[in-house]
Amino acid sequence: MINVAGRQRMLSQKMSKEFLLVAKGVDTAANKANLAATMALFEGSLWKLIQGSTADVLPAAPTQAVADQLFVVLALWSTFKTLLGGNVDTSPISASVLAEVASQSVPLLVQANAAVTLYVTAANDAGAKVPGTTVNIAGRQRMLSQRMSKEALLVALDVDAATNRENLNSTMTLFATSHAGLIGGDSNMDLPGTENECILAQMSKVEGLWVQFSEILTVIVQGGEITADMLGKIAELNPTLLAEANAAVQLFVASSPTCTPDGGGNPSGNNSSNLRGATSGTLMLAGVSSGATLAALIAISATTVL
DSSP states (O other): HHHHHHHHHHHHHHHHHHHHHHHHTSSSSHHHHHHHHHHHHHHHHHHHHHOTTTTTTSSSSSHHHHHHHHHHHHHHHHHHHHHHHTTTTOOOHHHHHHHHHHHHHHHHHHHHHHHHHHHHHHHHHHHHHHHHHHHHHHHHHHHEEEEHHHHHHHTTTSSSSSHHHHHHHHHHHHHHHHHHHOOOOOOOOTOOOOHHHHHHHHHHHHHHHHHHHHHHHOOOHOOOOHHHHHHHHHHHHHHHHHHHHHHHHHHHHSSSSSOOOTBBOOOOGTTTTHHHTSSSSHHHHTSSSHHEEEEEHHHHGGGGGO
């Protein structure tokens, strides 16, 4: 459940990114289709979290506090859905609409995150075997990958560019420190770290993509020229980074992570043995300024993708 609830945070930023890609004229038809699919997944998942889904082995909201918070998200979603759906086919999309997308995407993310926090509390109270905080932060990495892209596009579209450069810098820093904490541990984030070779191998894949992605974003943070090639590279790398971050989440959710010899987090194909305890946090920050049933269901819900 934490995985699915956490995915909602990512989807809120992914749909914003896709709308902005349309506004910028980057692969317009494909991103319109992606936006429609993301919006449908967000809404469908929200109702499953509220009502439960037998097919997806998801119970209804486990506590009244969780249910109340999900309805807060639903109210915000209704407004945001109308904004996106009512303007995506407009050409050009006005500056006022772009600013409103930027504005409304933030409270939707904040309230979706508040729901995740309540799920983590419920999981911990139920004695879940997988630490709720670890799953939460691993899942948050998916959202941060999308938020960085959204913020970069807002700069490219000249929507409060100075503020969004600062936001982008902060998001990059949080992604990098969280990545390092998931591997080596971080007492400030209540992360124990991991020595599982399958997880370390997958995190090595994420790090390789992050190094490429962050090089482009750093140019934007530092006020450099944003070219069409850069935006195309962001659009290309972003889905892959998201997919590999999601694969890491699935391993963190599993109580006993495993991987195959030919893929799916193959330790022999990555520098996983050197990843834990290495200076990966420094590398990634370069260029960036300074009840039992509930517990069981949390593990089962790991089969949900992205």
